[in-house]
Amino acid sequence: MSEAAARSTAPAGGGARPALADSLASPLRDWLPRQRWFAGKGLPVTGIDLDAVTPLLPGAALLHVLLRAHQPPAEEGPGERYQLLIGADERVPPALAPAVIGHVDRGPLAGLTVYDALQDPRRAAVLLERLRTPGPLGDLRFHRGPHGRVPPGLPARPLRAEQSNSSVVYGDRLIAKVFRRVRPGTNPDLELPLALARAGCTRVPAPVAWFETYESGGAGEPTTLGILQPYVRGATDGWELALSRLASGTDFTAEARELGRATAEVHAALAGSLPTVTLTRPRTEELAASMIRRLDATARQVPALLPHVPALRGAFADLAVGAPVRRAQRIHGDLHLGQFLRTRSGGWQLIDFEGEPSRPLAERRMPHPPHRDVAGMLRSFDYAARSHRPYDPSWARACRAAYCEGYAAATGCDPRADPPLLRAYETDKAVYESLYEARHRPTWLEVPLAALSELASPG
Numbered sequence: 539m540s541e542a543a544a545r546s547t548a549p550a551g552g553g554a555r556p557a558l559a560d561s562l563a564s565p566l567r568d569w570l571p572r573q574r575w576f577a578g579k580g581l582p583v584t585g586i587d588l589d590a591v592t593p594l595l596p597g598a599a600l601l602h603v604l605l606r607a608h609q610p611p612a613e614e615g616p617g618e619r620y621q622l623l624i625g626a627d628e629r630v631p632p633a634l635a636p637a638v639i640g641h642v643d644r645g646p647l648a649g650l651t652v653y654d655a656l657q658d659p660r661r662a663a664v665l666l667e668r669l670r671t672p673g674p675l676g677d678l679r680f681h682r683g684p685h686g687r688v689p690p691g692l693p694a695r696p697l698r699a700e701q702s703n704s705s706v707v708y709g710d711r712l713i714a715k716v717f718r719r720v721r722p723g724t725n726p727d728l729e730l731p732l733a734l735a736r737a738g739c740t741r742v743p744a745p746v747a748w749f750e751t752y753e754s755g756g757a758g759e760p761t762t763l764g765i766l767q768p769y770v771r772g773a774t775d776g777w778e779l780a781l782s783r784l785a786s787g788t789d790f791t792a793e794a795r796e797l798g799r800a801t802a803e804v805h806a807a808l809a810g811s812l813p814t815v816t817l818t819r820p821r822t823e824e825l826a827a828s829m830i831r832r833l834d835a836t837a838r839q840v841p842a843l844l845p846h847v848p849a850l851r852g853a854f855a856d857l858a859v860g861a862p863v864r865r866a867q868r869i870h871g872d873l874h875l876g877q878f879l880r881t882r883s884g885g886w887q888l889i890d891f892e893g894e895p896s897r898p899l900a901e902r903r904m905p906h907p908p909h910r911d912v913a914g915m916l917r918s919f920d921y922a923a924r925s926h927r928p929y930d931p932s933w934a935r936a937c938r939a940a941y942c943e944g945y946a947a948a949t950g951c952d953p954r955a956d957p958p959l960l961r962a963y964e965t966d967k968a969v970y971e972s973l974y975e976a977r978h979r980p981t982w983l984e985v986p987l988a989a990l991s992e993l994a995s996p997g
């Protein structure tokens with residue numbers, strides 16, 4: 539454990555900080571790699587630095603922690619940064635057993651059990667109270683936006699979903715998302731919904747409050763740590779709905795068409811409120827080269843991909859020499875069926891503008907061809923079809939066509955008009971998915987691999 543970086547506003551004064559870091563290191567080293575949101579799966583955590591510790595309650599009962607996890611091979615590097623809310627108590631109720639990080643045997647928390655406080659409704663309620671009252675707290679800054687209210691005393695319900703981050707629902711009225719892997723700068727999950735709300739787009743829940751920290755490396759910008767937004771009550775997400783339609787053998791093309799329309803509306807609002815650019819050569823060549831680099835890097839980690847690599851490179855080579863991309867713009871960046879919520883009145887709301895969490899924030903915040911989002915949805919229809927037995931490729935084909943038709947009807951631009959661009963993005967997404975599945979859900983790996991095998995030999 540490097541103690542040099544341990545910095546804290548508490549809990550027991552300057553002299554206690556390295557001791558706190560030291561005492562938490564051992565339980566955290568075992569616990570972190572077991573979390574779904576931990577990015578460095580498969581490698582041991584060899585060291586932990588505490589970057590900042592801010593008590594959210596008097597004493598050490600609830601600590602906001604920004605830490606760095608060191609892993610081989612870059613053990614001497616800065617490490618990946620994660621955000622935790624740590625609760626500390628003499629006894630933890632049985633309901634919180636899954637949240638336990640471990641027992642602390644020395645330092646300022648000696649004798650206490652520490653646990654993931656975002657899974658504890660009592661402690662998660664404190665976060666809402668902080669978000670209600672804007673202002674600084676230690677290294678943290680809490681903000682309120684111009685949209686919506688934050689009523690006091692809403693009961694907290696931590697979400698148990700398998701997520702990239704952690705979310706808490708408050709009284710079925712608001713939902714807070716706390717980012718787990720923290721990158722310096724403004725998170726697009728705050729930036730884009732705020733821009734869309736300003737543009738009057740109602741397809742996306744508008745952020746009500748958020749919190750952030752200032753630090754070096756964020757180009758003078760604060761680093762977004764969490765967001766509070768309206769909770770869409772009684773919603774069904776597009777993935778659940780698609781699976782239930784597959785199970786009952788009923789049509790999903792009308793919904794797919796609506797999803798295309800909703801995507802197009804959000805794209806139009808983003809293009810109207812944030813910068814757009816035209817991509818000509820050599821930018822398209824650079825884009826293709828970056829996709830090829832990602833393919834090669836992924837194939838080193840997912841060897842099942844290797845037989846397809848030469849043919850898949852072809853998909854990217856076609857993009858390099860293809861037509862210019864007339865409009866690259868800010869996009870969702872990780873679009874799939876699960877990112878759409880169908881409201882009780884039947885409309886679709888779009889959530890989670892974070893982009894692919896494994897990509898650098900600067901890359902996620904650049905303009906991209908809207909085809910990238912479209913390709914994400916096309917992949918998602920394929921995922922749904924392949925997760926159902928018997929596999930019916932015509933289900934996915936029909937949904938994919940309907941989605942593109944809905945998109946074209948709303949914008950006048952049919953994403954299928956540029957096949958090399960769409961194929962390159964679909965391939966790139968399936969490559970990303972193969973790494974995602976290999977890391978997080980190995981039993982799903984065959985889904986993107988099957989698609990890549992088809993993309994490698996388009997018929």
Ligand SMILES: Nc1ncnc2c1ncn2[C@@H]1O[C@H](COP(=O)(O)OP(=O)(O)O)[C@@H](O)[C@H]1O
Pocket residue numbers: 697699701702703704705713715743767768769770771773775876879889890892
């Ligand atoms: N505004 C919202 N209203 C209702 N449910 C939501 C809302 N935002 C997120 N959710 C639920 O929380 C889950 C996780 O949210 P998401 O933003 O996708 O987090 P992550 O980035 O961790 O995947 C979603 O799949 C959805 O079920």
Ligand SMILES: O=P(O)(O)O[C@H]1O[C@H](CO)[C@@H](O[C@H]2O[C@H](CO)[C@@H](O)[C@H](O)[C@H]2O)[C@H](O)[C@H]1O
Pocket residue numbers: 701702703777872874875876890894895914917918919921922971974
């Ligand atoms: O956690 P996020 O929603 O930000 O996204 C990550 O997890 C998704 C899975 O939960 C993953 O999506 C992949 O699986 C979906 C089915 O579960 C499928 O609909 C998507 O098309 C497929 O990409 C997503 O890639 C990942 O970033």
